[in-house]
């Protein structure tokens with residue numbers, strides 16, 4: 001049986017007619033940029049996450065860049081980020097001329113290890129970017145306590161974690177700012193690029209609002225008092241996302257149900273399976289297993305031959321990316337990251353994935369090991 005790696009059309013069936021009508025309305029309205037649809041989504045998203053404000057921007061990367069800039073991160077400042085993440089987390093730091101310092105992750109959760117963060121601190125450290133990787137929150141109790149003690153700013157990279165909780169508080173509501181991506185495959189994916197900053201800080205609201213709109217003054221748009229970008233979440237995306245947001249919890253429950261079935265069907269195999277920690281509510285953006293004994297690539301090839309596509313998130317840790325090698329970056333030991341890059345394998349998981357499809361993936365894995 002062929003199984004798709006990801007099928008976005010199945011989740012959109014739930015609200016396709018409603019979404020088409022909303023898009024049609026925007027087309028007719030002519031309010032394509034910074035219109036009422038964006039204002040509505042910002043209010044809804046802030047209420048959902050539990051922050052005072054939300055600001056729609058062009059991408060998750062821009063959300064991270066603008067948040068760091070709004071917190072005065074500048075040339076020469078050090079920002080601690082995990083190396084085991086999507087490269088974008090660190091690109092945002094480089095865009096400001098600041099220096100990403102890479103810390104290691106916990107091998108069970110794939111998220112920043114507070115002890116490694118402590119080792120990465122220096123006199124130049126100004127901020128910390130916990131990434132809620134694959135849909136599970138980093139240890140925000142320990143990381144927020146550390147940030148408070150060391151007077152560091154915290155920008156959460158929640159690009160993979162819409163709706164994830166840590167001790168019942170939502171991803172994006174802990175730090176000075178929370179950053180989300182609406183890239184189509186994300187838990188709250190749009191129909192193009194998009195992103196959002198969440199914050200309860202009025203100063204950040206004002207600054208990020210200016211950065212996304214060419215640095216134009218809030219009172220007088222003909223006065224540019226900041227070096228800004230053209231990076232506004234457009235009305236078509238906002239209208240679509242407003243509707244999808246109402247289905248986000250249901251879509252996340254579907255992801256969790258797929259993960260639970262995988263867990264049942266794979267627990268007798270030698271794979272190390274992802275599990276949620278007691279404080280977390282995991283929204284399974286990705287279902288990433290660990291394949292030990294140097295068998296990852298063989299298992300991947302076996303599944304591909306049986307019509308089951310998989311991916312590797314992430315074979316190249318960010319510190320090993322060519323763009324990072326060009327920078328002068330202080331090295332911290334990353335033993336867990338080095339193991340994970342060899343072992344991780346992402347199985348197909350998406351809302352609307354059927355039980356026969358899940359059984360086909362699990363059956364093929366069991367066949368590999370038998």
Ligand SMILES: Cc1ncc(COP(=O)(O)O)c(C=O)c1O
Pocket residue numbers: 059060061062085086088089131157159160180181182183193194195
């Ligand atoms: C962890 C993480 N950070 C940042 C980003 C960047 O988001 P975008 O692609 O919207 O710029 C992504 C996703 O693409 C991501 O997965």
